[in-house]
Amino acid sequence: MIDIxxxxxxxxxxxxxxxxxxxxxGIVDAILAADEARRSSLxxxxxxxxxxxxxxxxxxxxxxxxxxxxxxxxxxxxDKVKQLQASADTASEDxxxxxxxxxxxxxxxxxxxxxxxxxxxETVGAPRDFAAEGFEPRDHLELGELLGAIDxxxxxxxxxxxxxxxxxxxxxxxxAILNLAIAQAIEHGFTPMITPTLVKSDxxxxxxxxxxxxxxxxxxxxxxxYLTGTSEVALAGYHADEILDLSDGPKRYAGWSxxxxxxxxxxxxxxxxxxxxxxxQKVEMFxxxxxxxxxxxxQRLLGWEREMLAKIEVPYRIIDTAAGDLxxxxxxxxxxxxxxxxQGRYRELTSTSNxxxxxxxxxxxxxxxxxxxxxxxxxxATLNGTLGTTRWIVAILxxxxxxxxxxxxxxxxxxxxxxxxxxxx
RNA sequence: GGAGGUGUCGCAUAGUGGCCUAGUGCGCCCGCCUGCUAAGCGGGUUGAGGAUAAAACCUCUCGCGGGUUCAAAUCCCGCCACCUCCGCCA
Numbered sequence: 043m044i045d046i047x048x049x050x051x052x053x054x055x056x057x058x059x060x061x062x063x064x065x066x067x068g069i070v071d072a073i074l075a076a077d078e079a080r081r082s083s084l085x086x087x088x089x090x091x092x093x094x095x096x097x098x099x100x101x102x103x104x105x106x107x108x109x110x111x112x113x114x115x116x117x118x119x120x121d122k123v124k125q126l127q128a129s130a131d132t133a134s135e136d137x138x139x140x141x142x143x144x145x146x147x148x149x150x151x152x153x154x155x156x157x158x159x160x161x162x163x164e165t166v167g168a169p170r171d172f173a174a175e176g177f178e179p180r181d182h183l184e185l186g187e188l189l190g191a192i193d194x195x196x197x198x199x200x201x202x203x204x205x206x207x208x209x210x211x212x213x214x215x216x217x218a219i220l221n222l223a224i225a226q227a228i229e230h231g232f233t234p235m236i237t238p239t240l241v242k243s244d245x246x247x248x249x250x251x252x253x254x255x256x257x258x259x260x261x262x263x264x265x266x267x268y269l270t271g272t273s274e275v276a277l278a279g280y281h282a283d284e285i286l287d288l289s290d291g292p293k294r295y296a297g298w299s300x301x302x303x304x305x306x307x308x309x310x311x312x313x314x315x316x317x318x319x320x321x322x323q324k325v326e327m328f329x330x331x332x333x334x335x336x337x338x339x340x341q342r343l344l345g346w347e348r349e350m351l352a353k354i355e356v357p358y359r360i361i362d363t364a365a366g367d368l369x370x371x372x373x374x375x376x377x378x379x380x381x382x383x384x385q386g387r388y389r390e391l392t393s394t395s396n397x398x399x400x401x402x403x404x405x406x407x408x409x410x411x412x413x414x415x416x417x418x419x420x421x422x423a424t425l426n427g428t429l430g431t432t433r434w435i436v437a438i439l440x441x442x443x444x445x446x447x448x449x450x451x452x453x454x455x456x457x458x459x460x461x462x463x464x465x466x467x
Numbered sequence: 468g469g470a471g472g473u474g475u476c477g478c479a480u481a482g483u484g485g486c487c488u489a490g491u492g493c494g495c496c497c498g499c500c501u502g503c504u505a506a507g508c509g510g511g512u513u514g515a516g517g518a519u520a521a522a523a524c525c526u527c528u529c530g531c532g533g534g535u536u537c538a539a540a541u542c543c544c545g546c547c548a549c550c551u552c553c554g555c556c557a
Contacts (some may be wrong), residue, residue, distance in 0.1 A: 081518095085517065085525095085526095088518095089526090091526060091527090092525060092526070094537085095538090098485070098538050099485075099486095101485075102538075113537045114537080115537080116538075119537080120537055120538085285514090417512090419515095
Protein backbone atom coordinates (compact mmCIF):
# COMPACT_ATOMS: atom_id res chain seq x y z
CA MET A 43 0.00 0.00 0.00
CA ILE A 44 1.33 3.39 -0.85
CA ASP A 45 0.81 6.65 1.05
CA ILE A 46 -2.50 8.29 0.13
CA UNK A 47 -0.75 11.62 0.67
CA UNK A 48 1.56 10.88 -2.25
CA UNK A 49 -1.48 10.37 -4.48
CA UNK A 50 -2.93 13.66 -3.26
CA UNK A 51 0.27 15.67 -3.54
CA UNK A 52 1.87 14.19 -6.64
CA UNK A 53 -0.71 12.26 -8.64
CA UNK A 54 1.33 12.64 -11.83
CA UNK A 55 4.20 10.65 -10.36
CA UNK A 56 1.82 7.82 -9.51
CA UNK A 57 0.30 7.91 -13.00
CA UNK A 58 3.78 7.76 -14.55
CA UNK A 59 4.57 4.73 -12.41
CA UNK A 60 1.37 3.02 -13.54
CA UNK A 61 2.22 3.75 -17.19
CA UNK A 62 5.72 2.29 -16.81
CA UNK A 63 4.18 -0.85 -15.32
CA UNK A 64 1.65 -1.03 -18.14
CA UNK A 65 -1.19 -0.74 -15.66
CA UNK A 66 -4.35 1.33 -15.34
CA UNK A 67 -3.65 4.97 -14.52
CA GLY A 68 -7.34 5.79 -14.18
CA ILE A 69 -7.21 4.32 -10.70
CA VAL A 70 -5.40 7.47 -9.55
CA ASP A 71 -8.45 9.64 -10.22
CA ALA A 72 -10.73 7.02 -8.68
CA ILE A 73 -8.59 7.17 -5.54
CA LEU A 74 -8.66 10.97 -5.41
CA ALA A 75 -12.46 10.93 -5.68
CA ALA A 76 -12.80 8.24 -3.02
CA ASP A 77 -10.46 10.18 -0.73
CA GLU A 78 -12.60 13.31 -1.13
CA ALA A 79 -15.75 11.33 -0.42
CA ARG A 80 -14.24 9.77 2.68
CA ARG A 81 -13.07 13.07 4.14
CA SER A 82 -16.38 14.83 3.65
CA SER A 83 -18.44 12.00 5.13
CA LEU A 84 -15.99 11.75 8.02
CA UNK A 85 -16.32 15.45 8.79
CA UNK A 86 -20.10 15.17 8.78
CA UNK A 87 -20.08 12.21 11.15
CA UNK A 88 -17.57 13.78 13.53
CA UNK A 89 -19.56 17.00 13.79
CA UNK A 90 -22.79 15.26 14.78
CA UNK A 91 -20.99 12.84 17.07
CA UNK A 92 -19.48 15.77 18.98
CA UNK A 93 -22.97 17.22 19.31
CA UNK A 94 -24.33 13.93 20.60
CA UNK A 95 -21.61 13.69 23.22
CA UNK A 96 -22.14 17.13 24.65
CA UNK A 97 -25.90 16.53 24.69
CA UNK A 98 -25.28 13.33 26.61
CA UNK A 99 -23.84 15.34 29.48
CA UNK A 100 -27.04 17.35 29.76
CA UNK A 101 -29.03 14.12 29.88
CA UNK A 102 -26.81 12.79 32.64
CA UNK A 103 -27.31 15.93 34.71
CA UNK A 104 -31.10 16.14 34.29
CA UNK A 105 -33.73 14.54 36.53
CA UNK A 106 -37.29 13.23 36.27
CA UNK A 107 -39.59 14.55 33.54
CA UNK A 108 -36.97 16.86 32.12
CA UNK A 109 -34.65 13.87 31.69
CA UNK A 110 -37.33 11.82 29.91
CA UNK A 111 -37.79 14.65 27.40
CA UNK A 112 -34.07 14.96 26.77
CA UNK A 113 -33.71 11.21 26.28
CA UNK A 114 -36.42 11.28 23.63
CA UNK A 115 -34.62 14.10 21.88
CA UNK A 116 -31.28 12.28 22.07
CA UNK A 117 -32.80 9.22 20.46
CA UNK A 118 -33.26 10.99 17.13
CA UNK A 119 -29.64 12.17 17.10
CA UNK A 120 -28.47 8.69 17.93
CA ASP A 121 -30.08 7.18 14.83
CA LYS A 122 -28.64 9.88 12.61
CA VAL A 123 -25.16 9.39 14.11
CA LYS A 124 -25.35 5.67 13.34
CA GLN A 125 -26.28 6.40 9.75
CA LEU A 126 -23.45 8.88 9.28
CA GLN A 127 -20.99 6.52 10.89
CA ALA A 128 -22.05 3.73 8.56
CA SER A 129 -21.55 5.85 5.47
CA ALA A 130 -18.20 7.16 6.75
CA ASP A 131 -17.09 3.55 7.32
CA THR A 132 -18.20 2.56 3.84
CA ALA A 133 -16.35 5.50 2.29
CA SER A 134 -13.17 4.52 4.18
CA GLU A 135 -13.47 0.92 3.06
CA ASP A 136 -14.01 1.98 -0.55
CA UNK A 137 -10.88 4.11 -0.49
CA UNK A 138 -8.90 1.39 1.23
CA UNK A 139 -9.92 -1.20 -1.35
CA UNK A 140 -8.79 1.10 -4.17
CA UNK A 141 -5.48 2.02 -2.55
CA UNK A 142 -4.69 -1.62 -1.85
CA UNK A 143 -5.06 -2.40 -5.55
CA UNK A 144 -2.35 0.11 -6.40
CA UNK A 145 1.14 -1.40 -6.70
CA UNK A 146 4.17 0.41 -5.29
CA UNK A 147 5.41 3.51 -7.07
CA UNK A 148 8.52 2.53 -9.00
CA UNK A 149 11.96 3.93 -8.35
CA UNK A 150 12.60 6.56 -10.99
CA UNK A 151 14.80 5.54 -13.90
CA UNK A 152 14.11 1.81 -13.99
CA UNK A 153 13.19 0.23 -17.36
CA UNK A 154 9.56 0.40 -18.48
CA UNK A 155 7.72 -2.56 -19.94
CA UNK A 156 7.38 -6.26 -19.21
CA UNK A 157 9.30 -9.45 -18.58
CA UNK A 158 11.66 -9.08 -21.54
CA UNK A 159 12.41 -5.39 -21.08
CA UNK A 160 14.97 -5.80 -18.29
CA UNK A 161 18.30 -3.99 -18.48
CA UNK A 162 21.52 -5.97 -18.05
CA UNK A 163 23.64 -4.05 -15.57
CA GLU A 164 26.69 -6.24 -15.48
CA THR A 165 27.99 -9.64 -16.56
CA VAL A 166 30.41 -11.39 -14.23
CA GLY A 167 32.70 -14.23 -15.32
CA ALA A 168 32.63 -16.09 -18.62
CA PRO A 169 30.85 -19.35 -19.50
CA ARG A 170 33.14 -22.37 -19.93
CA ASP A 171 33.85 -23.52 -23.46
CA PHE A 172 32.95 -27.21 -23.22
CA ALA A 173 33.60 -27.77 -26.93
CA ALA A 174 37.18 -26.62 -26.44
CA GLU A 175 37.48 -28.91 -23.44
CA GLY A 176 36.31 -31.73 -25.69
CA PHE A 177 33.09 -32.95 -24.08
CA GLU A 178 29.36 -32.37 -24.11
CA PRO A 179 28.10 -31.05 -20.75
CA ARG A 180 25.45 -33.12 -18.96
CA ASP A 181 22.44 -31.32 -17.56
CA HIS A 182 21.93 -31.02 -13.81
CA LEU A 183 19.45 -33.89 -13.59
CA GLU A 184 21.63 -36.33 -15.49
CA LEU A 185 24.52 -35.35 -13.22
CA GLY A 186 22.29 -35.52 -10.17
CA GLU A 187 21.21 -39.05 -11.00
CA LEU A 188 24.74 -40.12 -11.85
CA LEU A 189 25.96 -38.80 -8.51
CA GLY A 190 23.01 -40.22 -6.55
CA ALA A 191 22.11 -36.64 -5.58
CA ILE A 192 18.62 -36.08 -6.99
CA ASP A 193 15.69 -38.54 -7.19
CA UNK A 194 12.79 -37.06 -9.16
CA UNK A 195 11.01 -40.36 -9.78
CA UNK A 196 10.47 -41.14 -6.14
CA UNK A 197 9.59 -37.50 -5.49
CA UNK A 198 6.76 -37.89 -7.99
CA UNK A 199 5.74 -41.25 -6.48
CA UNK A 200 5.43 -39.76 -3.01
CA UNK A 201 4.17 -36.24 -3.72
CA UNK A 202 3.52 -35.79 -7.44
CA UNK A 203 5.06 -33.74 -10.21
CA UNK A 204 7.66 -31.09 -9.28
CA UNK A 205 8.61 -32.87 -6.07
CA UNK A 206 11.95 -34.59 -5.51
CA UNK A 207 14.26 -36.13 -2.97
CA UNK A 208 17.75 -34.81 -2.46
CA UNK A 209 19.80 -37.86 -1.56
CA UNK A 210 23.34 -38.38 -0.29
CA UNK A 211 25.66 -35.73 -1.74
CA UNK A 212 22.61 -33.85 -3.04
CA UNK A 213 21.35 -33.35 0.50
CA UNK A 214 24.88 -32.49 1.64
CA UNK A 215 25.23 -29.94 -1.13
CA UNK A 216 21.97 -28.22 -0.27
CA UNK A 217 22.86 -28.01 3.41
CA ALA A 218 26.29 -26.70 2.43
CA ILE A 219 24.82 -23.87 0.35
CA LEU A 220 22.40 -22.88 3.10
CA ASN A 221 24.98 -23.12 5.87
CA LEU A 222 27.47 -21.08 3.88
CA ALA A 223 24.75 -18.48 3.36
CA ILE A 224 23.89 -18.35 7.06
CA ALA A 225 27.57 -18.14 7.99
CA GLN A 226 28.08 -15.21 5.64
CA ALA A 227 24.96 -13.48 6.93
CA ILE A 228 26.12 -13.85 10.54
CA GLU A 229 29.54 -12.53 9.57
CA HIS A 230 27.84 -9.38 8.25
CA GLY A 231 25.77 -8.85 11.36
CA PHE A 232 22.46 -10.45 10.35
CA THR A 233 20.39 -12.24 12.98
CA PRO A 234 19.77 -15.79 11.75
CA MET A 235 16.10 -16.82 11.95
CA ILE A 236 14.21 -20.04 11.42
CA THR A 237 10.73 -18.89 10.52
CA PRO A 238 7.19 -20.28 10.48
CA THR A 239 6.13 -21.38 7.00
CA LEU A 240 2.42 -21.22 7.78
CA VAL A 241 1.13 -17.70 8.31
CA LYS A 242 -2.19 -15.94 8.86
CA SER A 243 -3.99 -14.23 6.05
CA ASP A 244 -3.33 -10.70 7.29
CA UNK A 245 0.42 -11.30 7.21
CA UNK A 246 0.19 -12.89 3.76
CA UNK A 247 -1.87 -9.90 2.60
CA UNK A 248 0.42 -7.41 4.29
CA UNK A 249 3.50 -8.78 2.60
CA UNK A 250 1.62 -8.39 -0.67
CA UNK A 251 1.41 -12.00 -1.79
CA UNK A 252 -2.34 -12.32 -2.19
CA UNK A 253 -2.98 -9.69 -4.82
CA UNK A 254 -1.88 -10.43 -8.36
CA UNK A 255 -0.38 -13.85 -7.73
CA UNK A 256 -2.77 -15.32 -5.19
CA UNK A 257 -3.01 -18.51 -7.24
CA UNK A 258 0.72 -19.11 -6.61
CA UNK A 259 0.03 -19.63 -2.92
CA UNK A 260 -0.96 -22.83 -1.12
CA UNK A 261 -3.86 -22.23 1.22
CA UNK A 262 -5.06 -24.41 4.10
CA UNK A 263 -8.78 -23.78 4.01
CA UNK A 264 -9.70 -25.55 7.24
CA UNK A 265 -7.32 -23.41 9.26
CA UNK A 266 -7.27 -20.18 7.28
CA UNK A 267 -3.49 -20.36 6.99
CA TYR A 268 -1.15 -19.99 4.04
CA LEU A 269 2.08 -21.79 3.17
CA THR A 270 4.73 -19.19 2.46
CA GLY A 271 6.71 -19.09 -0.77
CA THR A 272 9.60 -17.38 1.03
CA SER A 273 10.61 -16.53 4.59
CA GLU A 274 10.24 -12.89 3.52
CA VAL A 275 6.57 -13.20 4.51
CA ALA A 276 7.20 -14.29 8.09
CA LEU A 277 10.10 -11.86 8.47
CA ALA A 278 7.95 -8.97 7.26
CA GLY A 279 5.26 -10.00 9.74
CA TYR A 280 7.80 -10.39 12.55
CA HIS A 281 7.70 -6.68 13.46
CA ALA A 282 4.09 -6.02 12.41
CA ASP A 283 2.35 -3.34 14.50
CA GLU A 284 5.59 -2.35 16.20
CA ILE A 285 7.53 0.89 16.47
CA LEU A 286 11.17 0.06 15.76
CA ASP A 287 14.32 1.83 16.87
CA LEU A 288 16.54 2.14 13.80
CA SER A 289 18.89 4.74 15.26
CA ASP A 290 21.71 2.16 15.26
CA GLY A 291 21.11 1.30 11.60
CA PRO A 292 18.95 -1.24 9.77
CA LYS A 293 17.57 -4.35 11.48
CA ARG A 294 18.81 -7.27 9.40
CA TYR A 295 17.56 -10.84 9.55
CA ALA A 296 18.56 -13.96 7.63
CA GLY A 297 15.62 -16.35 7.39
CA TRP A 298 16.06 -20.07 6.72
CA SER A 299 12.93 -21.85 5.61
CA UNK A 300 11.26 -24.26 3.26
CA UNK A 301 9.37 -22.42 0.51
CA UNK A 302 6.18 -23.60 -1.17
CA UNK A 303 4.92 -22.53 -4.59
CA UNK A 304 2.00 -23.86 -6.57
CA UNK A 305 3.55 -22.95 -9.93
CA UNK A 306 0.08 -22.49 -11.36
CA UNK A 307 0.27 -21.27 -14.93
CA UNK A 308 3.75 -22.67 -15.53
CA UNK A 309 2.59 -26.00 -16.94
CA UNK A 310 5.17 -27.39 -19.31
CA UNK A 311 7.87 -24.89 -18.20
CA UNK A 312 11.03 -26.29 -16.64
CA UNK A 313 9.49 -29.69 -16.09
CA UNK A 314 12.88 -31.38 -15.96
CA UNK A 315 14.85 -31.46 -12.74
CA UNK A 316 14.78 -29.08 -9.79
CA UNK A 317 14.71 -25.70 -11.51
CA UNK A 318 11.03 -25.12 -10.88
CA UNK A 319 9.59 -27.12 -7.99
CA UNK A 320 6.76 -26.89 -5.47
CA UNK A 321 9.03 -27.02 -2.43
CA UNK A 322 12.59 -25.90 -1.87
CA GLN A 323 14.80 -24.32 0.77
CA LYS A 324 16.12 -20.81 0.93
CA VAL A 325 18.16 -18.45 3.05
CA GLU A 326 16.74 -14.97 2.62
CA MET A 327 18.07 -11.62 3.80
CA PHE A 328 15.49 -9.21 5.15
CA UNK A 329 16.14 -5.63 6.20
CA UNK A 330 14.12 -2.96 7.95
CA UNK A 331 15.65 0.46 7.35
CA UNK A 332 14.93 4.16 7.10
CA UNK A 333 13.21 5.18 3.85
CA UNK A 334 16.00 7.56 2.88
CA UNK A 335 18.53 4.75 3.32
CA UNK A 336 16.59 2.15 1.30
CA UNK A 337 18.28 2.61 -2.07
CA UNK A 338 21.74 2.28 -0.46
CA UNK A 339 20.58 -0.75 1.51
CA UNK A 340 19.35 -2.29 -1.72
CA GLN A 341 22.87 -2.00 -3.14
CA ARG A 342 24.28 -3.55 0.02
CA LEU A 343 21.95 -6.55 -0.29
CA LEU A 344 22.97 -6.91 -3.93
CA GLY A 345 26.60 -6.78 -2.80
CA TRP A 346 26.05 -9.64 -0.35
CA GLU A 347 24.35 -11.69 -3.07
CA ARG A 348 27.38 -11.12 -5.30
CA GLU A 349 29.66 -12.21 -2.49
CA MET A 350 27.78 -15.52 -2.26
CA LEU A 351 27.76 -16.03 -6.03
CA ALA A 352 31.51 -15.42 -6.11
CA LYS A 353 31.92 -18.19 -3.52
CA ILE A 354 30.19 -20.76 -5.71
CA GLU A 355 32.26 -19.63 -8.71
CA VAL A 356 29.63 -19.51 -11.43
CA PRO A 357 29.30 -16.97 -14.26
CA TYR A 358 26.31 -14.69 -13.84
CA ARG A 359 24.74 -11.43 -14.87
CA ILE A 360 22.76 -8.81 -12.99
CA ILE A 361 19.53 -7.46 -14.41
CA ASP A 362 17.39 -4.49 -13.46
CA THR A 363 13.85 -5.85 -13.71
CA ALA A 364 11.39 -3.85 -15.81
CA ALA A 365 8.51 -2.06 -14.10
CA GLY A 366 5.82 -4.38 -15.44
CA ASP A 367 7.56 -7.48 -14.09
CA LEU A 368 8.02 -6.26 -10.51
CA UNK A 369 4.85 -7.40 -8.81
CA UNK A 370 3.03 -5.22 -6.28
CA UNK A 371 5.38 -4.48 -3.36
CA UNK A 372 8.77 -3.69 -4.95
CA UNK A 373 9.79 -0.30 -6.28
CA UNK A 374 12.86 -1.86 -7.84
CA UNK A 375 14.25 -5.37 -8.19
CA UNK A 376 17.66 -6.74 -9.17
CA UNK A 377 18.02 -10.38 -10.19
CA UNK A 378 21.30 -12.25 -10.41
CA UNK A 379 21.10 -14.95 -13.04
CA UNK A 380 23.64 -17.75 -13.33
CA UNK A 381 24.76 -19.27 -16.59
CA UNK A 382 23.29 -22.73 -17.18
CA UNK A 383 25.48 -24.41 -19.81
CA UNK A 384 22.99 -27.00 -21.10
CA GLN A 385 20.30 -24.33 -21.53
CA GLY A 386 22.64 -21.80 -23.07
CA ARG A 387 21.08 -19.04 -21.00
CA TYR A 388 21.05 -17.28 -17.65
CA ARG A 389 18.63 -18.42 -14.92
CA GLU A 390 17.63 -16.55 -11.77
CA LEU A 391 19.54 -17.53 -8.62
CA THR A 392 18.88 -14.46 -6.51
CA SER A 393 16.41 -11.63 -6.40
CA THR A 394 16.58 -8.52 -4.25
CA SER A 395 13.69 -6.10 -3.89
CA ASN A 396 13.34 -2.66 -2.39
CA UNK A 397 9.75 -2.49 -1.18
CA UNK A 398 10.21 1.01 0.27
CA UNK A 399 7.35 1.60 2.74
CA UNK A 400 4.79 -0.51 0.86
CA UNK A 401 4.84 -3.61 3.08
CA UNK A 402 5.48 -1.65 6.26
CA UNK A 403 2.40 0.47 5.65
CA UNK A 404 0.18 -2.59 5.33
CA UNK A 405 1.75 -4.29 8.32
CA UNK A 406 1.93 -1.24 10.59
CA UNK A 407 5.72 -1.19 10.98
CA UNK A 408 6.95 2.23 12.04
CA UNK A 409 9.75 4.19 13.70
CA UNK A 410 9.99 7.52 15.49
CA UNK A 411 10.55 10.11 12.82
CA UNK A 412 14.05 11.48 13.49
CA UNK A 413 13.08 14.72 11.72
CA UNK A 414 10.12 15.35 13.99
CA UNK A 415 10.45 17.15 17.30
CA UNK A 416 7.08 15.89 18.48
CA UNK A 417 8.14 12.26 18.18
CA UNK A 418 5.62 11.39 15.50
CA UNK A 419 5.94 8.06 13.75
CA UNK A 420 6.51 7.11 10.13
CA UNK A 421 6.69 3.86 8.22
CA UNK A 422 10.01 2.13 7.62
CA ALA A 423 11.32 0.62 4.40
CA THR A 424 11.64 -3.15 3.94
CA LEU A 425 13.99 -4.97 1.59
CA ASN A 426 14.79 -8.57 0.86
CA GLY A 427 17.31 -10.58 -1.10
CA THR A 428 18.34 -14.19 -1.70
CA LEU A 429 21.52 -15.69 -0.22
CA GLY A 430 21.07 -19.27 -1.32
CA THR A 431 18.46 -21.75 -2.55
CA THR A 432 18.07 -25.34 -3.67
CA ARG A 433 18.18 -24.11 -7.26
CA TRP A 434 21.82 -23.15 -6.82
CA ILE A 435 22.58 -26.89 -7.03
CA VAL A 436 21.71 -26.68 -10.74
CA ALA A 437 24.30 -24.00 -11.45
CA ILE A 438 26.96 -25.65 -9.30
CA LEU A 439 26.57 -29.13 -10.85
CA UNK A 440 26.50 -27.93 -14.44
CA UNK A 441 29.27 -25.34 -14.23
CA UNK A 442 31.71 -27.47 -12.25
CA UNK A 443 31.24 -30.82 -14.01
CA UNK A 444 34.05 -32.80 -15.56
CA UNK A 445 34.12 -35.16 -18.54
CA UNK A 446 33.69 -38.28 -16.38
CA UNK A 447 30.53 -36.94 -14.72
CA UNK A 448 32.25 -35.92 -11.51
CA UNK A 449 31.73 -32.42 -10.09
CA UNK A 450 34.38 -30.26 -8.45
CA UNK A 451 33.05 -28.66 -5.28
CA UNK A 452 33.78 -24.90 -5.14
CA UNK A 453 36.35 -24.24 -2.48
CA UNK A 454 34.13 -22.18 -0.20
CA UNK A 455 31.61 -25.04 -0.01
CA UNK A 456 34.12 -27.79 0.72
CA UNK A 457 34.16 -27.43 4.51
CA UNK A 458 30.36 -27.67 4.49
CA UNK A 459 30.06 -30.54 1.99
CA UNK A 460 33.01 -32.43 3.40
CA UNK A 461 34.19 -33.45 -0.08
CA UNK A 462 36.38 -31.83 -2.75
CA UNK A 463 34.86 -33.71 -5.64
CA UNK A 464 31.49 -35.44 -6.07
CA UNK A 465 31.95 -38.69 -7.98
CA UNK A 466 29.45 -40.94 -9.76
CA UNK A 467 28.34 -43.78 -7.54
C1' G B 468 -10.46 -31.29 22.33
C1' G B 469 -12.82 -29.93 27.47
C1' A B 470 -13.21 -26.71 32.18
C1' G B 471 -11.90 -22.25 34.66
C1' G B 472 -9.29 -17.54 34.89
C1' U B 473 -6.95 -13.12 32.85
C1' G B 474 -6.46 -9.12 28.90
C1' U B 475 -6.91 -0.90 30.80
C1' C B 476 -1.91 4.72 28.23
C1' G B 477 6.26 1.74 28.28
C1' C B 478 5.65 -1.22 33.30
C1' A B 479 2.44 -1.86 37.69
C1' U B 480 -2.40 -0.85 39.01
C1' A B 481 -7.67 1.93 39.96
C1' G B 482 -12.09 2.07 37.57
C1' U B 483 -19.27 -2.71 37.74
C1' G B 484 -23.69 2.32 32.85
C1' G B 485 -23.49 9.31 32.78
C1' C B 486 -18.87 13.11 37.82
C1' C B 487 -13.77 8.87 32.52
C1' U B 488 -12.04 14.80 28.99
C1' A B 489 -9.46 7.00 31.74
C1' G B 490 -7.08 8.28 37.92
C1' U B 491 -2.53 6.89 40.68
C1' G B 492 2.61 5.03 41.24
C1' C B 493 7.10 3.85 38.62
C1' G B 494 9.90 4.86 34.35
C1' C B 495 11.01 8.51 30.64
C1' C B 496 11.36 13.84 28.66
C1' C B 497 11.55 19.29 29.65
C1' G B 498 12.16 23.11 33.23
C1' C B 499 13.16 25.14 38.31
C1' C B 500 16.27 24.60 42.46
C1' U B 501 21.43 23.18 43.34
C1' G B 502 29.50 23.54 44.10
C1' C B 503 28.27 18.42 41.25
C1' U B 504 24.92 14.26 41.57
C1' A B 505 20.65 12.63 44.08
C1' A B 506 16.36 14.33 46.49
C1' G B 507 12.55 18.06 46.11
C1' C B 508 9.14 21.19 43.13
C1' G B 509 6.34 22.33 38.37
C1' G B 510 4.94 20.67 33.53
C1' G B 511 4.74 16.87 29.78
C1' U B 512 4.46 11.56 28.32
C1' U B 513 -0.74 5.68 23.70
C1' G B 514 -1.59 5.46 18.77
C1' A B 515 -4.53 6.74 14.29
C1' G B 516 -7.50 10.10 11.46
C1' G B 517 -9.73 14.93 10.37
C1' A B 518 -9.25 20.34 10.44
C1' U B 519 -5.40 24.42 9.96
C1' A B 520 -0.51 28.47 6.77
C1' A B 521 0.70 26.65 11.65
C1' A B 522 -2.03 26.13 15.96
C1' A B 523 -6.14 26.07 19.08
C1' C B 524 -9.74 22.30 18.09
C1' C B 525 -12.73 17.69 16.70
C1' U B 526 -13.37 12.18 16.15
C1' C B 527 -11.77 7.26 17.06
C1' U B 528 -8.60 4.07 20.23
C1' C B 529 -9.39 0.21 27.39
C1' G B 530 -6.99 -7.57 23.24
C1' C B 531 -10.13 -7.83 18.24
C1' G B 532 -15.15 -7.80 15.99
C1' G B 533 -20.39 -7.38 16.62
C1' G B 534 -24.73 -6.08 19.76
C1' U B 535 -27.91 -3.65 23.76
C1' U B 536 -28.60 1.69 25.32
C1' C B 537 -30.21 8.52 24.64
C1' A B 538 -25.19 7.16 26.74
C1' A B 539 -20.36 1.35 27.20
C1' A B 540 -13.57 0.42 29.83
C1' U B 541 -18.16 -1.06 32.53
C1' C B 542 -23.84 -5.13 30.24
C1' C B 543 -24.54 -9.26 26.22
C1' C B 544 -22.55 -12.48 22.00
C1' G B 545 -18.46 -14.28 18.95
C1' C B 546 -13.21 -14.55 18.17
C1' C B 547 -7.94 -14.22 19.52
C1' A B 548 -3.77 -14.42 22.97
C1' C B 549 -1.83 -15.82 27.66
C1' C B 550 -2.17 -18.62 32.50
C1' U B 551 -4.03 -23.07 35.46
C1' C B 552 -6.08 -27.94 35.24
C1' C B 553 -7.98 -32.48 32.51
C1' G B 554 -7.77 -35.54 28.12
C1' C B 555 -5.24 -36.94 23.56
C1' C B 556 -0.77 -37.00 20.60
C1' A B 557 4.46 -36.40 17.94
